[in-house]
Amino acid sequence: MSAVIDFLRARRKQSLAELIEYLKMPSISTLGIGVEETAAHLAALMASAGIEAQILPTEGISLVYGEVKGPPDVPTLLIYGHYDVQPADISEGWSSEPFEPQVRDGRLYARGSGDNKGQHFAQIKAVEAYYRTNTKMPVNLKFLIEGEEEMGSPNLRKFIQANKELLKADIACSSDGSLHPSGRPTLSLGCRGLLYIELISYGVGKDLHSGSYGGSVPNPFWRLMEAVQCLRDGEGRVRVPGFYESVLPVGDADQSALQGIPDPAAKLRAVIGEGADGIPDIPAFYTKTLTQPNLNICGFQGGYSNDGMKTVLPGSASAKLDFRLVVDQDPDKLFDDVCSFLKAEGFDDIEVRKMATFDASKTPADNPYVQMVIKAVGGYGVEPVIYPNFGGSVPDSMFTRDLGIPSVWFPLANADSNAHAPDENIDVEIFHRGCEVAAALMGGLA
Template sequence: MSAVIAHLRSRREAHLEQLAAYLRLPSISTLNLGLKEAADHLAGLMREAGVEARILPTKGHPVVYGEAGGPAGAPVLLVYGHYDVQPAEMAEGWASPPFEPQVREGRLYARGAGDNKGQHFAQLKAVEAFKATGTPLPVTVKFLIEGEEEMGSTHLREFVVANRDLLKADIACSSDGSLHPSRRPTLALGCRGLLYVELIAQGAGKDLHSGSYGGAVESPFWRLMRAVQALRGPDGRVRVPGFYGAVRPLGRADREALAGIPDPASELRAALGEGAERIGEAATFYARTQTEPNLNICGFQGGYSGEGMKTVIPGAVRAKVDFRLVVDQDPHKLFEDVRAFLAREGFGDIEVRKLATFEPSKTPADHPLIQKVIRAIGWEGQKPVVYPNFGGSVPDTVFTKDLGVPSVWLPLANADSNSHAPDENLRLDVFHMGCE
């Protein structure tokens, strides 16, 4: 292993230049921009690293598959990532062009630096170091890098199911997301699910003058707000019958993991300002954001909210809400339950549209392979932070359900990497640590 580490450290500048070249490719899946070029480039990087690479079609953007063999009978590690990125424009508040990578004060700034190009690039460089030094890989490594994660991994499940034999593995490992703010080694063992819906209340079908019609015609916003409010009680609990019925009590291993997560208060206070005062203690914060379901209002749309004033009764208005779900909650069943609940509450006229779903997923913290990972990933003597779940939603069920293997997420980006936001960045020390 010393030869592998020495090789990685001797190639740091070259690795940074290679990553910058990869980040210059926009590869924005939601705009169908640059995906083929990015897939071709990544396949080339794999081949240069000594990894057999193929570009495999889906009904959408292609998957880049790579394989590096280990000894006969060695365990198989399936590495997941995504080469597509979020849209980015200077007008959003970037200090430098998002697709012209720049290093400033020990950070590499570019769209995709943290989410997710920088992270799977680091994993690829680790495999390359074994190959370059003639050090046998202890496992067979398979890479599954998709191009649709930022649009909901639309065709990933279909691809995985159709390629079960190719993707057969003992464990799946995905480096996405962020380290704990303490920068201790971090792993997550699943994700919350998602049901994202749009509620639509109709008015007159066109905007009306509020002076001419106000008092005789009610703004549909009033009805929409009452419908949204009906979903949640004053105690913060979701009122849809059966919502909590499938929620499991936390097991001992997860309770112990939550208790061992460092207090994030100081970091969150710096990031959130006064909003951080309501997060509570560390265990409570992480329990709420990782292991409990909740309902959130994302936004309202309709009428006039621009500069100045415009006196209108909107013709139609919309609200977007998301339900975050935990394992055993079914987003498709919940959608039907929400529609039925609103109808029973007298809001049958409110149209409910399903915009996105993700199934929740979970690998037990006491799984033998997970315990091996926890023991293996400590660096510089630091005890790993174990998240029972990511609070967000990722396509984890393709591994735990469709492939039937344990899955672990090992983020290799700093907590303040600004994923999906202006000035996305990757700390260079974190990047080099990820390679090693």
């Protein structure tokens, strides 16, 4: 093991340079930019780390699959990640070009640095260290790096269901998300589910002069806003019938995990900024974001909302909303319920589109493999913070439900990595440290 760590430390400069090359490749799945080239680059990176890598087709963008065979009788670890990234443009407030990585003040700034290239790249480097130092692989490894995560993984489940034998493993351990704001490692044992919808209110179909037509021609935004408002009551509770039926009270194990999350109020404020004053205190913050469902408005579209003004009567208006769900809330059933509810409330004129769904998922903390991971991560440095689940939505149920294996999320990016935002970054020291902890985790499963 020490040879592995020594190797990683000796090769820090080179690893960083390779990560920079990887980050230069835009791989924006939602716009179809650069995904094939990036998949090929990733497969080559994996191959040079001793991973048998291949690009496998899905019904959408191909994914990269890799395998390392350990000695017989060792457990099999499945690692999930995604090589696609969110769109980014310097005009959105970046300090440097999002696809021209730059190191400033110990941070590597680039789209995908934290979410998620920097993270699965650290795991690949961990494997490479075992390979190049001829250290016996402590586990069998299977890598599943998809190219459609930022689109909501529309084809991943089908791929997993069709390849259960290929993906057979004892535990899934994936790095996405971020460390605790205090810098301590975190282990998450599940995630909230997601239903992402778009509500569309149709007007006359083209924008009109608000002076010449306003008052006579109905404005679709008023209708849209009534429909959005109708989904929630004055206390912020979702009004769709049955929404809270399967939301169970927080159990003892989760409650104690929530209690064990250190109070990082100051750090949390540093991440959120000045607006943090309105957020609930810890642990209410975690109880709400980790164990409760929520309805969020992502944005409105239509008419004019750029700088300055334009007196326009929009031809149509739409709103994008996401429901975050807890385990046992079925996103597809919820979608049907939302449609029927809006109809029953008189909004037959509003079109409801389903854009993405994710099932919520949970792994019990007392699973023996989970305990091994907790021990390995803690044994390598700092005791990890255990989250009963993620607030965000990841394809975790594909492991827990479809493959029937425990699944742990083990992020390797800093809490202020600005995922999905301008100036996305990964702390360089945290990246290097991530390579080491990833190697230790593999060792701990032996």
